[in-house]
Amino acid sequence: MTEFLRFIVLGGALACPFIPLYFYFTGNWYAFFHPYSLGAVFGLFSYVYFLNTLIIAGRIKFFDRLFGHDRVMVFHSYLAMTAMFSALVHLLLKQFYFQTEAISVLPGIWGLLIFFTVAAITMLFMSGPGQNLRFFSALRSFAADRLKIDYNHFKLFHNLVSAAAVLIALHALAASSTREKNSRTLILGIWAIAALSIYLYHKLFKPAFLLKKLVIQSVTMLTDDLLQIRFEKSRDRLIDRSGQFGFFRILSPVCGREEHPFTVASSPDEPVSLLIKKNGDYTGKLHGLQPGTEVLFDGPYGRFFAEKKSGCCLGIAGGAGISPFISFFSERKNTGFPHPFIFIWCVKRQEDLFCLDFLGELKKKFPNFSFTLFISEQGNRLNYTFLQQFFTKYPPLKTTVYFCGPQTLRQSVSAWIKTAGLPKKSFYYEKFSL
Structure with a gap:
């Protein structure tokens, strides 16, 4: 339909x-x-x-x-x-x-x-x-x-x-x-x-008149260039499904009042939280935000995770692109994964890693879940050979791939899975603009 x-x-x-x-x-x-x-x-x-x-x-x-x-x-x-x-x-x-x-x-x-x-x-x-x-x-x-x-x-x-x-x-x-x-x-x-x-x-x-208002509860540096912003619990459910994003307007002289899109890193039932990488003038100022700062929210948008998909799921995140996956994993931490979910996280440095305990608990608790790390500074990069071995075990026609990360990595992954025979409709990624 x-x-x-x-x-x-x-x-x-x-x-x-x-x-x-x-x-x-x-x-x-x-x-x-x-x-x-x-x-x-x-x-x-x-x-x-x-x-x-x-x-x-x-x-x-x-x-x-x-x-x-x-x-x-x-x-x-x-x-x-x-x-x-x-x-x-x-x-x-x-x-x-x-x-x-x-x-x-x-x-x-x-x-x-x-x-x-x-x-x-x-x-x-x-x-x-x-x-x-x-x-x-x-x-x-x-x-x-x-x-x-x-x-x-x-x-x-x-x-x-x-x-x-x-x-x-x-x-x-x-x-x-x-x-x-x-x-x-x-x-x-x-x-x-x-x-x-x-x-x-x-x-x-x-x-x-119509944007939802949020209040910052805490700002925490998870790594030297990645911060987490947690918001106070809202009376309304702000996202409908895991992996969605919204447009946030932070009302603070620290960073100005411009509107910026960010993926929500919490599950729909949790207070909203964001994972933001410092990669520009705007995001480089956000660590100076104080609890109590008001934020206007326009959303939710996006449909990153498909509904009612059978077969194996392959998730690939690049750096801070882990945000929608953390949202999804938080939603699944009590119910588990009905189908195999293989998660790949690509980072540049060992220092870029966080939440490994959370991922380890999921792996220990649910046999259907596994994750693999690729750290490029250690000469360990995701490549076509790895995905080829993956698709040998899990047929492309019965697999769904989710990606969130840098554009260069997305282009490489898109070419690899196309070569492997994955249908285009089974590749999900999200870009947000304007």
Whole structure:
């Protein structure tokens, strides 16, 4: 049933431009492939897909539960790229076959420029191919160190998409082809109002009135670069299932009030706790937080652990990526594991290890659970040979793999398990963004 619902939602998201197309071409379909009409077709696809990216950016939990947050954001990026391509084709066709300097064109041009600029900044500095290029990595470092422009400034800049949406909506509503029929104005207007309302609700109303409030109980350094933040017990259950994450806004001058995503490292029935690695300016300040500090929580998000999966489970964590697994293991510490669960933890140094007593107790208590450590400084690294031996014992078609850790390790693991024959749908990982 879930797969069918995903198919319906995804198909609907891709096919919804045909709704305004119906109002534009009903009774006139013979003109559909005229070059000028094709300009309108691409324009409507761009309009709808662009506004749909705003809707998706509103962190709608229905989509998150259905697909998983990382997959929603991947679809969001592809939809934005399709909208940009369609807008460019629309512009070229309109200018080539119907050159005009009408005032209604200007909002569309400005909206498109803003949209292209935001998209370029996002792909080069926030997510996308630019993340892995040395030049843009150096440029990000220069912006952060010299210009004091960091990821949160880029996030604020990303909000200009709402201004682009207003300009593009004005352009579409002022077009002569739209004004020919009230039904066209109505459908485009409703789409714009709905998208902007959802986006502004997410960005303005929800942060001001609807976020859950937490209070820090303790801050503990578990290793020299990993800290644990425990929160006081809340009256409400804050996560629905183990391995989920949320967006946390710590209200303290120690670190500022920016919103950051963190995986919850506690089970759904326990007070919320986080494991945070010091790997930047923001996380490097969190050890200075004091008990009693208030924190705003937006969540939960993600569906890291699949429900009702049979067969063997292989969990692979890299460094602080152990967080969702600790959440899951804490939930299972009394009930056990119905199927074999083999856990692999990859760290750089011996000093990065913690909670070994907890893992040892699980291994001693439950025969279905085992764990293996890989410490790279000791020349002990996870490799394809190890996984190949694992899949000799546990057939890939009956195995589910969960991963949380650095992107480079994820890419290696993804390639290894693909070579071993594991179906793509059986590989679960979570990335969170925006």
